[in-house]
Amino acid sequence: MTFYECMKLALSSLKTNKMRSALTLLGIVIGIASVIAMMSIGEGGRRLVSMELAGLGSNLIFVQPDYAREAMSGARRKSLTYEDAQAIRKGCPAVGSVSVSRMGLVTVKYGKDRYNISATFTDEGLSTTHGAGLKEGRFLQELDIRAQRQVAILGGSLANKLFGEESAIGTKVKINGQSFAVVGVMKEQGRTIFGENPSDMSAYLPITHSKRMTGSDEVAFISCEARDMKQVRDAMDQIEKVLAQRHGKDASFNVVSSASILETTETIARIFTVILGGIGGISLLVGGIGVMNIMLVSVTERTREVGIRKAVGAKKADILRQFLFEAISLCLVGGAMGIVLGWAGAALIAKIAKWPTYVSLFSIAVAVISASFSGVAFGVYPAYKAANLDPIEALRYE
Amino acid sequence: MIDAKDVEKVYDTGVVQVAALRGVSLRVERGESVAIIGPSGSGKSTLMNILGCLDRPTSGSYSLDGKVVSKLSDDELAEVRNKKIGFVFQTFNLLPRATSLENVELPLVYSGVQSSTRRERALAALEKVGLAERAHHRPNELSGGQAQRVAIARALVTEPSIILADEPTGNLDTKSGLEIIRILKELHEQGITIIVVTHNPEIAAMTGRFVEIRDGLIVREGKGSDVGRMTAREEEGDGEVK
Ligand SMILES: Nc1ncnc2c1ncn2[C@@H]1O[C@H](COP(=O)(O)OP(=O)(O)O)[C@@H](O)[C@H]1O
Ligand SMILES: [Mg+2]
Numbered sequence: 001m002t003f004y005e006c007m008k009l010a011l012s013s014l015k016t017n018k019m020r021s022a023l024t025l026l027g028i029v030i031g032i033a034s035v036i037a038m039m040s041i042g043e044g045g046r047r048l049v050s051m052e053l054a055g056l057g058s059n060l061i062f063v064q065p066d067y068a069r070e071a072m073s074g075a076r077r078k079s080l081t082y083e084d085a086q087a088i089r090k091g092c093p094a095v096g097s098v099s100v101s102r103m104g105l106v107t108v109k110y111g112k113d114r115y116n117i118s119a120t121f122t123d124e125g126l127s128t129t130h131g132a133g134l135k136e137g138r139f140l141q142e143l144d145i146r147a148q149r150q151v152a153i154l155g156g157s158l159a160n161k162l163f164g165e166e167s168a169i170g171t172k173v174k175i176n177g178q179s180f181a182v183v184g185v186m187k188e189q190g191r192t193i194f195g196e197n198p199s200d201m202s203a204y205l206p207i208t209h210s211k212r213m214t215g216s217d218e219v220a221f222i223s224c225e226a227r228d229m230k231q232v233r234d235a236m237d238q239i240e241k242v243l244a245q246r247h248g249k250d251a252s253f254n255v256v257s258s259a260s261i262l263e264t265t266e267t268i269a270r271i272f273t274v275i276l277g278g279i280g281g282i283s284l285l286v287g288g289i290g291v292m293n294i295m296l297v298s299v300t301e302r303t304r305e306v307g308i309r310k311a312v313g314a315k316k317a318d319i320l321r322q323f324l325f326e327a328i329s330l331c332l333v334g335g336a337m338g339i340v341l342g343w344a345g346a347a348l349i350a351k352i353a354k355w356p357t358y359v360s361l362f363s364i365a366v367a368v369i370s371a372s373f374s375g376v377a378f379g380v381y382p383a384y385k386a387a388n389l390d391p392i393e394a395l396r397y398e
Numbered sequence: 399m400i401d402a403k404d405v406e407k408v409y410d411t412g413v414v415q416v417a418a419l420r421g422v423s424l425r426v427e428r429g430e431s432v433a434i435i436g437p438s439g440s441g442k443s444t445l446m447n448i449l450g451c452l453d454r455p456t457s458g459s460y461s462l463d464g465k466v467v468s469k470l471s472d473d474e475l476a477e478v479r480n481k482k483i484g485f486v487f488q489t490f491n492l493l494p495r496a497t498s499l500e501n502v503e504l505p506l507v508y509s510g511v512q513s514s515t516r517r518e519r520a521l522a523a524l525e526k527v528g529l530a531e532r533a534h535h536r537p538n539e540l541s542g543g544q545a546q547r548v549a550i551a552r553a554l555v556t557e558p559s560i561i562l563a564d565e566p567t568g569n570l571d572t573k574s575g576l577e578i579i580r581i582l583k584e585l586h587e588q589g590i591t592i593i594v595v596t597h598n599p600e601i602a603a604m605t606g607r608f609v610e611i612r613d614g615l616i617v618r619e620g621k622g623s624d625v626g627r628m629t630a631r632e633e634e635g636d637g638e639v640k
Contacts (some may be wrong), residue, residue: 001507016495308491311452312505313480315473391452395491
């Protein structure tokens with residue numbers, strides 16, 4: 001029998017019991033669809049995180065205290081401050097720019113409007129990290145920092161709320177009771193998947209105010225940018241040297257590049273996708289057991305048919321192939337429909353849950369492979385049973 | 399060409415062992431026609447199944463065309479059934495959802511004949527049994543006699559050297575039965591070896607030779623033309639033979 005004839009035979013057998021085949025098919029359709037949809041959630045998340053990280057640039061270097069090591073060794077905390085950032089600026093030729101910031105809750109007042117916001121205390125590095133983000137006015141300058149000038153840059157929607165259509169530049173606002181001049185306004189970032197972008201309701205203030213306004217000048221991390229990709233390694237070495245000079249040889253700081261962060265994040269996101277796919281796989285397993293169940297029923301019902309076929313010369317392999325083809329065609333047809341349904345499901349999730357789902361070629365390959373694999377896996381036992389029926393017994397079967 | 403020696407067959411049902419054949423030796427030469435008669439449950443079908451390579455003897459040997467087949471594997475037996483033997487059953491055993499043509503094609507499917515050739519040969523076989531115009535009917539659209547003719551067409555489509563018929567007229571009325579007998583006789587005249595199990599003395603009388611089985615043993619053999627007289631006498635005696 002040719003492949004085509006086998007396929008035709010399988011499909012015509014499945015057609016004689018339309019309702020039953022359709023219900024069995026449904027199990028596989030749902031199984032494959034959930035694999036596709038679940039993986040699209042994972043893959044969409046991975047792409048989003050990767051894209052945001054990649055948007056930061058690949059020559060970024062982050063410096064932060066090694067909290068884990070400090071916690072374990074009980075060593076006194078080494079804190080990072082604006083001074084460390086300045087030292088890196090001066091002592092590391094491979095570093096192009098440095099940005100440092102600290103968050104703190106402040107109250108902004110203008111007229112009778114009053115907002116509690118999370119302010120970002122930072123320095124002139126803002127112009128390099130948020131270069132394109134300024135709507136009007138200017139960034140912070142080195143002199144603003146050193147002289148502790150009372151100047152502020154407002155987030156887009158904060159400026160909007162305080163001043164409406166009017167320009168905020170040059171106006172004075174009260175921050176924690178002190179008068180600050182607005183020198184710049186940022187563009188509105190718009191919404192993210194997590195809701196309103198918090199930086200839109202923020203304000204940027206010189207970092208030298210932070211000790212007085214928040215009680216500390218310690219920063220969580222310093223981010224540096226190497227002059228170019230090739231100098232990332234050199235820059236990291238120079239940073240470590242500067243920090244060792246300032247805090248002592250056994251100072252514990254983590255100096256990591258954005259490339260390695262991206263890599264770690266991707267790995268975690270991939271594992272996440274696989275786990276999600278596995279959860280979808282459970283329903284595929286249930287569907288596959290349905291196929292096996294129906295194939296076993298079908299073999300029993302068609303015992304006489306098997307007897308007749310064997311009596312006229314069908315070999316074991318012929319019978320095995322016949323039943324296996326039925327199971328595989330069920331799974332492949334179900335798989336194809338499942339891919340379409342899963343794709344639609346992913347689109348629906350994106351629309352309703354606002355999660356950027358992504359149906360990757362990889363997940364489709366996984367679906368096709370697992371559909372055909374489950375056809376073989378769940379079809380082989382019933383087919384084997386049929387193939388090994390004794391012709392005489394099969395012909396006597398009522 | 400058929401040479402069965404001391405064939406025994408024991409069915410092990412798990413509870414009891416049934417000795418269906420207890421040492422049967424039978425030779426049939428090419429071109430012969432043989433009737434197997436005997437009461438129900440005497441082992442006729444068991445013998446036919448072994449001769450037709452559907453089953454293996456528990457002991458004893460069976461060779462077909464000089465080749466010992468009693469020890470062949472399942473797949474090798476399937477090939478012998480396919481190439482050398484045409485089997486006609488009492489209950490027709492047609493695939494219910496396939497047309498006459500598809501049923502007749504079936505043995506050719508398993509001997510790897512190409513689909514267009516298959517169709518031609520199946521149609522020719524149907525023509526031989528006078529059913530070409532029923533080629534696209536399904537078994538449930540045929541009378542019993544027509545269904546059995548389709549089964550005969552299926553048996554002869556591979557051009558086998560032997561046709562084994564186990565009570566081919568058992569489920570048919572007299573008229574359709576005679577039609578089947580006429581076809582089998584024609585096939586025999588064309589040189590095919592025919593072995594037929596029957597309760598009908600008229601059919602047995604048309605064969606060249608008869609073999610009578612009782613309780614798994616051959617109890618009598620003779621010329622086909624003698625069978626009617628002998629069974630008639632027997633029926634007067636104890637009435638055991640149907
Ligand atoms: N598959 C089987 N399992 C157990 N016993 C069987 C089986 N097939 C036949 N027999 C027994 O073997 C004996 C011969 O059966 P069979 O060859 O069918 O007789 P016949 O065809 O002459 O009527 C009977 O007693 C029957 O019950
Ligand atoms: Mg019988």
